Amino acid sequence: IFHSFHLGIMDEDHRPFRSKEKKEVVFYTHYEEVLARIRPFGPYQIFCCIVILYASIEWAGNATFMETLGSVEPDWNCTLKDGSGYKTVGNYEKDKCQIIKDQCTEINAKTDNLEFFSLRAKFKLICDDDYVPIIQISMAGGSLIGALVGGHLGDAFGRQTLFFVGQLLIIITSMMSTASQGWLSFSIIMGVNCVLYGLLETTSLTMMMEYTSNKFRIIHAACFQWPIAYMVMALIAFLTKDWQTYFVFLNLVASPLAIGFMLFHESPRWLIARNKLDDACTVLNDLAHERWNNTKAKFTTRDISTITKNHTKPQYYTVFSLFASRRLAKQSFMQFISAFTYSIVSSTYIYTTSGIHSNAIMYTFLDGVFRIFVPFIIIFLDYRFKAFGRKMQFIGALTIEAILFAIVIVLIAVGYNYNDTAVTILIIITTMINDCVFWINIIQVTTQRYPTVIRCIAFGFIQSVKHLGSIVGVIALQPVLKSYSLGAFIIPEALILITLVLGFFLQPETKGKALMDQMVEANYGRLENAIPKALIKLAAGHKVNQVERREELRKEMEAVEAAIEKGKIVDSPWMFKGDSRRPSTFVVPQGEVFELEVIKTLQHIPEAIKGNSSRKQTKSSLKEYENRAYNHEDDTEEYAKEFKQEKERKFHEKELELEARSRRNSQLSVNVKNPSWSDNDASDLDDVKM
Missing domain, CATH: 1.20.1250.20 (MFS general substrate transporter like domains)
Structure with a gap:
């Protein structure tokens, strides 16, 4: 069944089964x-x-x-009061003002050799x-x-x-x-x-x-x-x-x-x-x-x-706002x-x-x-x-x-x-x-x-x-x-x-x-002072992006479960981990973004934060981690590159596993009334679909 389904996909699209190309949703928290x-x-x-x-x-x-x-002050030509002619008054003479007042009827700047x-x-x-x-x-x-x-x-x-x-x-x-x-x-x-x-x-x-x-x-x-x-x-x-x-x-x-x-x-x-x-x-x-x-x-x-x-209406501030707090x-x-x-x-x-x-x-x-x-x-x-x-x-x-x-x-x-x-x-x-x-x-x-x-x-x-x-x-x-x-x-x-x-x-x-x-x-201080950067990104992405996705997967899951209970042959890639007869054991996948960020977060949070250290040590370690997370701004590109490589690696691994399992499944008996896939097959198909 799996092999037929896989070939059907290839015949329909004339190309090997690949995940849909869609715009990667990016959320910036800073x-x-x-x-x-x-x-x-x-x-x-x-x-x-x-x-x-x-x-x-x-x-x-x-x-x-x-x-x-x-x-710049020049030297001055002084027209003498007694009418005898002119006199030069230097700009650096200490008593020049007294000379001008007592002896000059008019002064003019000397322009000769003036810089x-x-x-x-x-x-x-x-x-x-x-x-x-x-x-x-x-x-x-x-x-x-x-x-x-x-x-x-x-x-x-x-x-x-x-x-x-x-x-x-x-x-x-x-x-x-x-x-x-x-x-x-x-x-x-x-x-x-x-x-x-x-x-x-x-x-x-x-x-x-x-x-x-x-x-x-x-x-x-x-x-x-x-x-x-x-x-x-x-x-x-x-x-x-x-x-x-x-x-x-x-x-x-x-x-x-x-x-x-x-x-x-x-x-x-x-x-x-x-x-x-x-x-x-x-x-x-x-x-x-x-x-x-x-x-x-x-x-x-x-x-x-x-x-x-x-998210409220922007306020207008004044110079007194510079003294709004201690x-x-x-x-x-x-x-x-x-x-x-x-x-x-x-x-x-x-x-x-x-x-x-x-x-x-x-x-x-x-x-x-x-x-x-x-x-x-x-x-x-x-x-x-x-x-x-x-x-x-x-x-x-x-x-x-x-x-x-x-x-x-x-x-x-x-x-x-x-x-x-x-x-x-x-x-x-x-x-x-x-x-x-x-x-x-x-x-x-x-x-x-x-x-x-x-x-x-x-x-x-x-x-x-x-x-x-x-x-x-x-x-x-x-x-x-x-x-x-x-x-x-x-x-x-x-x-x-x-x-x-x-x-x-x-x-x-x-x-x-x-x-x-x-x-x-x-x-x-920064609103996220007590929360590591990876958790903030996780919360933002999960809140905005995963709600609609989970609802869509849940509806698909309920449809497949209803069909199986009625004894119908299910020809659908939407299968989930857990016992199909017990809906409570179904696990809705959260996507690779969720998984990868949780792993990265757990790997990078200091031990002082995860353990039972003193409050002061915990605060100090958290501050150190926060500074590394917030203050080195080049980590965004490295994170995106690492995430892309991890995603490509997982996709190729799953594709190889699916091809190997399809070959094994083709050798099995086809006379099965109620065929069902294993949990691993369903999970793998779901991962590739994601």
């Missing part, structure tokens, strides 16, 4: 598994890094213009008319407001909110500044420009951190460093020699950037966290398409439906202190390295050169040494900064001037570590300690604190530097020590930790 399918660092992510590096030329060229190039005709020279911003600090505060305040607004817009409406339009408006307002007829109009226009910059800075940083996995996130963070931008700025300033022409060519260089911003996708992680699964699938399928990462993966809403744990409040306080310390140290560098400000263009160029190597060193150490974690970076960077600033304080205390070469070199080294190592560390910790639903607000918060520090630097550090230069270094040194001590006790190690998505995870 976004890291999705990233593994679309490649966490493929052509798309590389393209985004290039665009951000390109954008930094425009952003840095506008935001830092008044710190160096825009503040760069700055905004200060154009609008004569010196002495009583020195409004450069007001312009700097206006720009920093605009960036502060933009960062906070961008954080809220990014979490409420998406990271792409005003993305392309915002960059276009940055270019437009930057060009408008060249038409300014006074320092006030320039200040207002650049304030608006910096509002837009603060918004884009926050949303783009959040988006880039969510595009990739923990392994490559440090590369995306390094893309927001500005060494290349500073060198390009210096080149443009060297070629143009004038602040208005500088802005024209800066924006001409950055104009093609707008096209690149049009190709950015919304963060799929944010879309999934907000239950916008259709939009998330559209983005993921495009990223996996051959035009980008070329993984040919296909996603449906059913595939990713088990990732999100929040855990979040502690981290937010730590990030506030860190960002403020970073900003004060950077401000100290800007206002104390005037010893090489005599050539502002070369100063800007060298600023970029000194910074360009540090991100590569940090990336190498992060990849090469697993022990080089986030906390080690944090403590190491601040320790070096504290030592270098302590040396500077000693040098100034024994009589060195703050703009001497030895002091300047130490300050430059400190700032390179501060701006590269420490700031990248702040970005990475912020990414991992806040869930997706408030991550953009968190970035807006630390960016606004950074700009607040810039305002404090303008208001406090500059006057202190003029009246008591030692105090300008004691203040940042004290902040560094406070941050170092607090970070030693409060800052957690986050390297290798998976990102959180919902607020409940931020308050209590």
Whole structure:
């Protein structure tokens, strides 16, 4: 009978019996598994890094213009009050303001051999008319407001909110500044420009951190460093020699950037966290398409439906949500202190390295050169040494900064001037570590300690604190530097020590930790902290996929059982293990996914979890297993490959067994009234069918 049935199948389909080809149902329980399918660092992510590096030329060229190039002070031609002629007043003369007030009826900037005709020279911003600090505060305040607004817009409406339009408006307002007829109009226009910059800075940083996995996130963070931008700025300033022409060519260089911003996708992680699964699938399928990462993966809403744990209406959060729990409040306080310390140290560098400000263009160029190597060193150490974690970076960077600033304080205390070469070199080294190592560390910790639903607000918060520090630097550090230069270094040194001590006790190690998505995870940790990854995948797959399959098999089983009890000859492949006369012994097969995942789970769960160890040991072992399960994101591809090989091996083994049994069955007597197959034959056919 079996042989006839087998031949009948072959005659009907004209091919050997094989299992039906059908789409394998895949369920993703974490976004890291999705990233593994679309490649966490493929052509798309590389393209985004290039665009951000390109954008930094425009952003840095506008935001830092008044710190160096825009503040270059020339020598002045003084028209004497007595009508005897002209007098040159040097920009470094200590009593120049008194000379101008007492002897000059009018002053004009000397353009002979002038390296760069700055905004200060154009609008004569010196002495009583020195409004450069007001312009700097206006720009920093605009960036502060933009960062906070961008954080809220990014979490409420998406990271792409005003993305392309915002960059276009940055270019437009930057060009408008060249038409300014006074320092006030320039200040207002650049304030608006910096509002837009603060918004884009926050949303783009959040988006880039969510595009990739923990392994490559440090590369995306390094893309927001500005060494290349500073060198390009210096080149443009060297070629143009004038602040208005500088802005024209800066924006001409950055104009093609707008096209690149049009190709950015919304963060799929944010879309999934907000239950916008259709939009998330559209983005993921495009990223996996051959035009980008070329993984040919296909996603449906059913595939990713088990990732999100929040099936209620999405909530809208504010900056106060960063302090919604004790855990979040502690981290937010730590990030506030860190960002403020970073900003004060950077401000100290800007206002104390005037010893090489005599050539502002070369100063800007060298600023970029000194910074360009540090991100590569940090990336190498992060990849090469697993022990080089986030906390080690944090403590190491601040320790070096504290030592270098302590040396500077000693040098100034024994009589060195703050703009001497030895002091300047130490300050430059400190700032390179501060701006590269420490700031990248702040970005990475912020990414991992806040869930997706408030991550953009968190970035807006630390960016606004950074700009607040810039305002404090303008208001406090500059006057202190003029009246008591030692105090300008004691203040940042004290902040560094406070941050170092607090970070030693409060800052957690986050390297290798998976990102959180919902607020409940931020308050209590990952929802699956106490459940191994394999069991989560098993539960999701079994719940969604097996219910319908079991019901279908049960109906087939009941039909076959009814036919056998009536004495009919059953010609059906649907036979089940157990006694056909006792329905209670029937076992409904669960499929190879169920079996394989149970085996894998039992093999990999540590003994401390399976045994009767102490509660503390069990929790420790479970945490160790959880970290291995969640934090190494490359296991998804290995698991899929292993599962496919296991499935193919089982299929070939069953096919060979069926052929051997069919030959044996053909030799048996065919005069059987009520033929029935053995349990093993039925099970094998069922396995092949599955």
